[in-house]
Amino acid sequence: MSENSRKKDVTTEIVVGAFMFTMLVVLLTITVVMSQNKFFEKSWTLKAEFPDVGGLKEGESVFLRGVKIGNVDKIEVAEDESGVELEMRLDRPVTLYEGYKLQVETASMLGGMRLVIDEGDHSGPKIPEDQLMNLKGEPTPDLLETANLLVGDLREITSQISSGKGTIGRLIYEDGLYAEAEGLVKSLNETAADLEIVSENARLISDRLATGKGTLGRLLSEDEGLFTELTNTVANVNAASGDIRKIVARVEKGEGTLGRLLSSDDQVYKDLSATVESLRSFSESLNNDEGTVARLLSDDTLYIKVEGLVDEARATIDDFRETSPITTFSTIFFGAF
Amino acid sequence: MALNDPYECPACTNLFAQWGHNTLAFFQQVGQAILLNSRALFMTPLMFRKRMRTEVAYQLFYTGIKSLPVLSVVAFFVGMIFAVQTGIELARFGQEVNVGGAVTVVMLREMGPFMTGLIIVASVGSSIGAQLGTMKVSEEISALEIMSIDPVRFLVMPRLVALMVMMPFLTLYTDVLSIFGGGVIATVQLGVEPAAYLDNALLYAENKDLYTGLFKALVFGFVINMVACHQGLTTKGGAVGVGKSTRSTVVISFLVILITGFILTKFFYG
Amino acid sequence: MIEFRNVKKDFSGRPVLRGFNLHVRKGETMCLVGTSGAGKSVTLKHMVRLLKASSGEILIDGEDIQPLEGKALSSMREKFGYLFQSAALLQWLTVYENVALPLRERTKLSDGEIDRKVRHVLDRVNMSHALGKLPADISGGMQKRAGLARAVVSEPDILLYDEPTSGLDPVTSRTIDTLIHDLQSDLGVTSVVVTHDMISALTISDRIAMLHQGTVLEVSPPREFLASQNEVVRDFLDSQCISRNFFEEFPERILK
Known part of the structure; x- marks a missing residue:
């Protein structure tokens, strides 16, 4: 084999090796960073039973007072199907008091769920350590249902206003x-x-x-x-x-x-x-x-203002109506992956 | 022969019989391609033999390192395009900060392996198809067979190793660069702090996303090699034949990548 | 050594070999001549099982090679060296690496031994100066010579040549002929040469077989072949201006 091609082979091997080594290091780094240093840090576990978790998934975040303190580790339907057993892994220990709340919430406009811990009234009695593996979670409100109700109410109100019903309606339209x-x-x-x-x-x-x-x-x-x-x-x-x-x-x-007015009963007088x-x-x-x-x-500027307000309200409702397909779109979009 | 002759459709006038025979011919092609690559897969331990190492190293170099320039540009721009598009929509709700999560999750799960797959099909896959096709029509494959050198071990296996090893690495490279590209757009155009972008990316992205993406890339590597090597080794008819098999390598690989990508997504994300 | 017994072969129903009988003796050089489509290259490919006969037997050293598979097929093929029409060198390997390939892939020889053998063979075909060149960078004649070196480097018992002089100028063709002739006399191998170049056929072969429409029309030594009264043979010779006095007229120095 000629010296030249041997040299080329060596260069090839070095470059390939360097690239693969670099990418392995990157992979390792990303893995460690994305698992939030789970490999090296101590963690605390809580277990709770929920009536339902409203689509919360394993790996989603757990928040305490708006700060992320851990992830949902495991979600399983209870053996007797009486509820959902949920295990969460926290970066720090949490003390819970009587009246604590574990609530599943929507994480953002774009969907996704998170588990929010309200540790309860600090003046109340502490939940004992052994109870931390047997907590009770709150039922999950269905965001879409709530939003639909809200939209329905708003639509009813504005339609009444539009048709001139009620005080505001009459004030505006008569x-x-x-x-x-x-x-x-x-x-x-x-x-x-x-x-x-x-x-x-x-x-x-x-x-x-x-x-x-x-x-x-x-x-x-x-x-x-x-x-x-x-x-x-x-x-x-x-x-x-x-x-x-x-x-x-x-x-x-x-x-x-006059006599009749004044005497028979004092109703008329009182009315008057x-x-x-x-x-x-x-x-x-x-x-x-x-x-x-x-x-x-x-002051008729106020009248104009009210009129403007109603217009805005209508625009808001229109916006909301427009928003719903976008929410749906993003749900589908992220659901796709 | 490395591969049997294609199934011959008997000359028959009945249209349905013709369809039936064409279906059989199609199945033969699919089966042949899968068996060819499975054989190569079982031969992978041979790559550590002293005289195979150089060839495998060269294929790794050719598939991996030589693809980096085009992948860099593609990955960077795909990241930027995705950030611009999602950024526009998210900004309507004042949610620009979520662009980090959107870009990262989409790149890790789907676009990373998919884009890398397409680029590698177009560059490496077509090159394998054309090279093996030319070797077939210029009797180089026959020469190997007469020298008792198994073309599957000598040609298919090193390429399979190269593609299956390099695809995940290249996908990771694409992921990183496209997330960086998205970050540039997020910072410059959407006014999201780089730290906030990264924080958001890490909030949404999980190791599962990363590793399912890399697994997909591995499967794509197998698929690309399967189609390219089979098309190349079944080439017939001179330069025109080489052109045809190069073309069908790219077309079939695209389709198979799309379909396997969908199946894997369905499998991992329901 | 090589024997075809009533071999038939058809491609998609089109017959190429129709009851083909041929016997190549050990140590001789047999030329297969004939017009295009007579089945010359197909015959050659049957000998190394690149093609499988539709019916009939092909015996190599008395063994039918039709049913061979896997390892048995490989070891049968190891008896052969094959020079392709296009030389069929691997384009990404240098001349040296191409010639070393069969030894590296097939034998357990040390690098030093391989190097010695490769250099020796390349020296024989006058290619020592082009060791590090890629096939694309050298001429057709040099490619053929490199291909020849690759065919003989593993010291085969049988050498098959598929149109060794086609596409080459007459001077280079004679050089190749001389090479074939010399290798034959040095190594004592059995050779089968497919060609339609009658000068090659007459100068290098011990016997010439005329193939016509998938059968062997005539097998005879060159001088008898020249004298043949068969119409097809005569047409074939006349079309290349080969006179009956070829051996008297052909300048000896061209051959040696």
Whole structure:
């Protein structure tokens, strides 16, 4: 064999050997890293029985307070099929207290499950060591079912809103109430303006009274003539009061409209006063611009905002509807491997 | 003869009889290919013989080292493409960080062995088919037989060893490089920290993914050699025949890789 | 030594050998001549069981080789050296490695012994200068010579030549003829040469067999062959301008 080709053979062997050795080292490294140093680190084992594990698989992560502390090691249906026996291997020991919870949860948007440990109330009694091999797990909520219920509820609400049912719906879709409220506020404002005039008048009156002007003023000043007039008046009034008494008697007997209103039962009065009361507080709060409705009435930017909100809600629901096929897609995609 | 002559369809006018005979001929080809490679597999202990070692080493070199440049480019870009595509979708949900897991799991389980298989079919498989085909038509195979050198031991076995040893290693190489490529995209385009990318990759990837992928690569190595050597050794009819067997090596290997890949995935992941 | 007894062979129903009878004696050089498709190469391939006869017997040293398999077939083949039409050297091995191949694969000789033998044989065929060259880098004639070296290196009892001079220029052809002749006289092997080059056939052979349509038409020594009255033989000789006085006219120095 020529020297040259022998040299080539040696080079070939060296290169092949170097490549394979390198790849073996890489393989070993990856293996060790991916098994999370299981080979060298101590581990602690917990066993629990679950009613069901909702698709949790061996090797998936175990979390405590949001920190990964281990993996699910073994999942087996119990011999009597009463539940699922689950064994987990943890990187650190865990102390559990009365009221602890072991719950299977969805790990991410893309699916995958994880086991979450809630160690329970620290003030409660500790779970003894020998019990750690015989823990009880919580039943697993079905994520998709929950999501479907949520979507169903949302869809119902928004469809009601859309069709103008309910308070919000009517608030949004019927402008009658708005107009009414607007009118009310307007007249309230007018009332307030009137009141101002009244108080102005009252001030004028008291001024005149103080200066002894006019009837009342004169009454209050020292003018004997007027006193006699007043006495006469009182006499008249007395007579008149007799009439009034008669009327009152009639009213008391329940005669006449007013009498019927006031006597038969006090229901109408109560209704009326309740109405008045609520109207009063309503208009008070309206005047104070308190509460959503008030602001709704006094400020139409809010109306626009609400409208925007409903639009957003609808968009959100649309998004959700779009999202579901993507979730399905990713589930299928990852399931494929 | 290293291989028996192909089953001859008797000249018959009945269409159904023809189909039947064609089916028999097909089965003969499949059986021949499997038996050929099984024989080579049983001869693998002979590779440690002093005079076989050089040939085996050369085949390892030719199959493994010579494929590294093209594999590097392919692996790196496949990783980047996969990261870009999954990244776009994941970013819609603010889940970019999961790109590490997505790329790693997919590469380890499926794309690593699959891409490596396709590249090796196209480069090494076609080369084996063409080389053995040329040897067949230029009577070199006959020459070996007359020298009492078993072509299965002398030609098929070293290539089988090379493919079955190198495929897992090359797949591992592809895995590592494509995960690195995905990491570059994750860092540069998606703004995922390299450490977060790796953490996420390790969160989702398991040793099972790695080793099932490598096992798949091993099976692909066997399959590629089986198709290529059989096609090469049954070549007939000069340069045209060599062209045909090279072509059918690539086509059949592709199909068989796809099908065995599916079966293995089904087997390991249900 | 080699005996064909009523051998028949057909490819897909097309008969190639039809009741073929031939006897090659130990130590002689037999040339098989004939037109293309007469069954010359097929006959040669039957001798080493590259092809299996449809019926009839092929005896090598008195043993029917048709039913041989595995180890028995291998040891039967070890009696043969075979020079292919295309030389059939392995393209990725150097000339030296090609010639050393049968020894390395088949014998338990030490590297030193193999080296000595290979160098000796290559020296015989005047190829010592091209030890490290790849077959693709040398000419057709050199490839044939290397192929010849590979065929004789394992010291076979029988040498089969499939068209050793085809595709070569006349001068190189005569060199090959001389080589065949010399090897024959040195090693004392039995040789069967397939050719349609009548000059080769006449100059190197002890007997010439004329094959025609799958049968042996005539077997005779060269001088008798030249004188044959058979129409097919005459046509074959005339088509190559071989006169009846070939041996008188052919310059002796070309042969030796």
